Amino acid sequence: MKNSRKPSALKAARDIPVTEAQARADGASTPCIDAVEAFLDKAADIEPTLHAFTSIDANRLRREAATLDSLPASARGPLHGVLVAVKEVYDVAGYECGWGTPIHAGRIPKDDCSAVSKLRSAGALIAGITVSTEYAMSRTGPTVNPFDATRTPGASSQGSAAAVGAGLVPAALGSQTIGSVIRPAAYCGCIGIKPSWGLIDVSGSMALSEAIDHAGILAADPDIADALLAVLAPNIMPVNDTSPVPIKVLSPWYDEPHADAMMAAVARAADTLRSAGHTVAHIQLPANVAENEGHTLDTILAYGMARHHGGDFARAPDQMSDRIIDYTQRGKRISEAAYIEALNLRHHIANALNDLTGEGVLLMPAATGIAPKLEDGTGSRAPQRLWTLAGLPAMTLPFGLEENMPLGVQVIAGSGADLRALNVVRSLFNAG
Numbered sequence: 001m002k003n004s005r006k007p008s009a010l011k012a013a014r015d016i017p018v019t020e021a022q023a024r025a026d027g028a029s030t031p032c033i034d035a036v037e038a039f040l041d042k043a044a045d046i047e048p049t050l051h052a053f054t055s056i057d058a059n060r061l062r063r064e065a066a067t068l069d070s071l072p073a074s075a076r077g078p079l080h081g082v083l084v085a086v087k088e089v090y091d092v093a094g095y096e097c098g099w100g101t102p103i104h105a106g107r108i109p110k111d112d113c114s115a116v117s118k119l120r121s122a123g124a125l126i127a128g129i130t131v132s133t134e135y136a137m138s139r140t141g142p143t144v145n146p147f148d149a150t151r152t153p154g155a156s157s158q159g160s161a162a163a164v165g166a167g168l169v170p171a172a173l174g175s176q177t178i179g180s181v182i183r184p185a186a187y188c189g190c191i192g193i194k195p196s197w198g199l200i201d202v203s204g205s206m207a208l209s210e211a212i213d214h215a216g217i218l219a220a221d222p223d224i225a226d227a228l229l230a231v232l233a234p235n236i237m238p239v240n241d242t243s244p245v246p247i248k249v250l251s252p253w254y255d256e257p258h259a260d261a262m263m264a265a266v267a268r269a270a271d272t273l274r275s276a277g278h279t280v281a282h283i284q285l286p287a288n289v290a291e292n293e294g295h296t297l298d299t300i301l302a303y304g305m306a307r308h309h310g311g312d313f314a315r316a317p318d319q320m321s322d323r324i325i326d327y328t329q330r331g332k333r334i335s336e337a338a339y340i341e342a343l344n345l346r347h348h349i350a351n352a353l354n355d356l357t358g359e360g361v362l363l364m365p366a367a368t369g370i371a372p373k374l375e376d377g378t379g380s381r382a383p384q385r386l387w388t389l390a391g392l393p394a395m396t397l398p399f400g401l402e403e404n405m406p407l408g409v410q411v412i413a414g415s416g417a418d419l420r421a422l423n424v425v426r427s428l429f430n431a432g
Helices: 017-025 032-050 058-069 115-122 158-165 182-188 222-232 261-276 287-315 322-331 334-358 382-390 418-432
Strands: 054-056 085-087 125-130 170-176 189-194 214-219 245-248 280-283 359-366 394-402 405-413
Touching: 032 058, 032 085, 032 125, 054 158, 058 125, 085 280, 115 125, 115 170, 115 222, 125 158, 125 182, 158 182, 158 214, 170 182, 170 280, 182 189, 182 222, 182 280, 182 359, 182 382, 182 405, 189 222, 189 245, 189 382, 189 418, 214 359, 222 287, 222 418, 245 261, 261 280, 261 359, 261 394, 261 405, 261 418, 287 322, 287 382, 334 382, 382 394, 382 405, 394 418, 405 418
Parallel strands: 085 125, 085 170, 245 280, 245 359
Antiparallel strands: 054 125, 170 214, 189 214, 189 394, 359 405, 394 405
């Protein structure tokens, strides 16, 4: 077992491409058990350094792969044999899913959450459970960045993003209530999808706030992301026209500065899309949205946390970080009237952003730069939080390197127009 090997390179090869899954569904190509053994071998090599997973059950994986291999072609699903890692905030029957907190260590659900159930029904293999930060919000886990073990993998979906970025699995489930899919995906060099709010069912997962909790996908490329979306969001709005759309480059509205390389990556992405026939314009965020988005999200989140996790504070405050304590305590002081006011403001913000996006997409940084050093935290939430608040689909893809670390650009579409954003992501990914 080698502990010194660097886990990844940009656009790491998938263990199971979607085309391979399609071939298996037709009864051909590499057996699932062979893909599982390859995954287990690679995990044995990389995991001692990466720490992306809280648990991998090798024997269970082998049994489930053998069961899939025994199915006739007529019984095979669209994700037949695809290895998908799952963040520990989702219930997976028989696995410890502890929400990143010692308060819930040893928590083993009896049933799969909705998203995992859909993945299994489509033939996917659950590769294992990935690390989350505390309550998907605060104290970070042991995971490191797959490009540089001295740097952060990002926010709470860090284990899922690192597992995909390192090439261990082709896809993973994450979640986002502020920036926890987009930022880790950007830092770890993979595709990150925070879909339209409510598009993917979050029942059976840990709640922070029903109003802004999103399920998310981390994937090695747009095709595997598209395949998972088709399974997890069967009611997704189709895109019948794949012709160029207006691209609106959105200037940052928040105080955090951006690295020059990050802004240069966005400019290159805009030039690439212009060369592909898209029109490109530069725009500003409406002032009333810029002024209100941060505290509106904070109010909604704190209110939800107090109601979902206030009981944990009451029985084990000594096992909570200061940040979680602060949110739960502040949330208890927010009145129902103030909460409803924040929800109404969120509705107005979402309407304004849908008008701003129109029939096109917005283009901006996914993060303020490359992944910070571990001691400097998990990075700024400012580039991601507005799209979580408004519930618009936001996606990131790797588009260049700085100091041998990936830079992520972010594509945002109007509510329900997830596949429009994915088409632009695919165009940039294929050109990169």
